[in-house]
Amino acid sequence: MFIESIELKNYRNIKELELKPHKKTSVLFGDNAQGKTNILESVYYCATGRSHRTNNDKELVNFKKDAAFIKIFVRDDYGRLDRIDITVRSNGKKGICINGLAVKRIGELLGTLNVVIFCPENLQLIKAGPGERRRFIDMEMCQIDKLYYYNLKQYYKVLKQRNNLLKNIKKPDDTLDIWDMQLAEYGADLIDMRNDFILKISDIAADVHAKITAGSEKLSLEYKPNTDKNHFYKKLVQNREKDIYYGNTSVGIHKDDMNFYINGVNVREYGSQGQQRTACLSTKMAEIELIKKEKDHYPVLLLDDVLSELDKKRQEYLINNIADVQTIVTSTGIDDNIKSICKDGSIFYVKDGMVEKQ
Numbered sequence: 001m002f003i004e005s006i007e008l009k010n011y012r013n014i015k016e017l018e019l020k021p022h023k024k025t026s027v028l029f030g031d032n033a034q035g036k037t038n039i040l041e042s043v044y045y046c047a048t049g050r051s052h053r054t055n056n057d058k059e060l061v062n063f064k065k066d067a068a069f070i071k072i073f074v075r076d077d078y079g080r081l082d083r084i085d086i087t088v089r090s091n092g093k094k095g096i097c098i099n100g101l102a103v104k105r106i107g108e109l110l111g112t113l114n115v116v117i118f119c120p121e122n123l124q125l126i127k128a129g130p131g132e133r134r135r136f137i138d139m140e141m142c143q144i145d146k147l148y149y150y151n152l153k154q155y156y157k158v159l160k161q162r163n164n165l166l167k168n169i170k171k172p173d174d175t176l177d178i179w180d181m182q183l184a185e186y187g188a189d190l191i192d193m194r195n196d197f198i199l200k201i202s203d204i205a206a207d208v209h210a211k212i213t214a215g216s217e218k219l220s221l222e223y224k225p226n227t228d229k230n231h232f233y234k235k236l237v238q239n240r241e242k243d244i245y246y247g248n249t250s251v252g253i254h255k256d257d258m259n260f261y262i263n264g265v266n267v268r269e270y271g272s273q274g275q276q277r278t279a280c281l282s283t284k285m286a287e288i289e290l291i292k293k294e295k296d297h298y299p300v301l302l303l304d305d306v307l308s309e310l311d312k313k314r315q316e317y318l319i320n321n322i323a324d325v326q327t328i329v330t331s332t333g334i335d336d337n338i339k340s341i342c343k344d345g346s347i348f349y350v351k352d353g354m355v356e357k358q
């Protein structure tokens with residue numbers, strides 16, 4: 001799939017913008033703090049219904065305005081054109097329309113536009129806390145599988161209710177049992193789905209990693225569920241007294257994690273910095289291929305200041321392997337690498353929230 005146009009109004013520092021990205025590569029270049037990442041963020045928002053930088057939607061609205069508007073036209077591989085309109089108000093409320101029809105749930109938006117975003121922080125995925133890795137799993141899976149999104153949403157709703165209850169009771173009661181049963185039920189499905197997802201992405205990432213390292217390193221990803229799905233309910237029951245004491249749920253998929261191994265050795269604990277970064281790059285590249293496999297089309301790739309973070313060999317690998325993927329890349333300068341990926345593409349200069357095609 002590819003984006004035909006992006007229109008923004010009052011979006012962060014962008015007053016008004018219309019940008020027609022190239023079918024292959026578009027480079028947004030300009031100094032820092034001009035609005036390059038803001039543009040990528042708006043695209044990401046249309047794919048996922050949320051920002052990759054903030055949970056607070058109010059931030060997306062220009063300081064001096066009441067509402068921000070995003071409009072994106074996206075064409076799929078069969079020629080079908082979809083229009084996504086999103087309005088975010090300064091009170092944090094948002095409205096989403098697909099082809100002029102309002103959608104009530106973000107679940108209905110998911111899949112209209114698929115994106116993979118790659119920023120320098122993603123190279124820290126292995127070193128970062130488990131929350132980042134869960135976020136990686138969730139953001140990828142929600143784009144692929146609406147059922148996953150729905151279950152995850154229900155799970156967190158029940159978790160919130162359970163945690164509220166824990167804070168208000170002195171000993172376990174019937175309501176707690178209802179939440180425990182529901183949590184274990186949604187949780188079990190999510191554990192299965194996460195397991196399946198990590199097996200799939202591990203296979204693809206292993207292939208990519210083998211190519212980047214000329215076959216010398218075998219990468220594998222392993223799911224580390226916090227609890228076995230068959231013991232989830234039992235564990236909730238066992239931990240009730242403790243959970244009431246702390247006012248928090250101590251077991252569940254909200255504590256899951258994943259591990260990365262190279263040649264059987266845990267990369268987080270024993271890998272060199274270079275190995276960690278390469279494993280992160282391989283995993284990111286695998287995200288693109290997995291979407292292609294599952295959805296039968298390539299996502300749009302958003303590369304935010306990431307090329308300069310990679311050495312020459314890895315840059316080349318990345319560039320040579322995204323030929324079929326519409327890519328929007330930001331950069332503070334135009335160097336040889338940017339020129340080489342832009343042989344087939346457009347260059348846009350971004351300054352003060354305005355964009356000029358070069």
Ligand SMILES: Nc1ncnc2c1ncn2[C@@H]1O[C@H](COP(=O)(O)OP(=O)(O)O)[C@@H](O)[C@H]1O
Nearest residue numbers: 012013032033034035036037038059061062063
């Ligand atoms: N809600 C907002 N209203 C107005 N300007 C904003 C808002 N949010 C962020 N900005 C501005 O956007 C700019 C940052 O844009 P960004 O896209 O991150 O820059 P870069 O070009 O470095 O990627 C900063 O100047 C910041 O002050």
Ligand SMILES: [Mg+2]
Nearest residue numbers: 036037305330
């Ligand atoms: Mg930026």
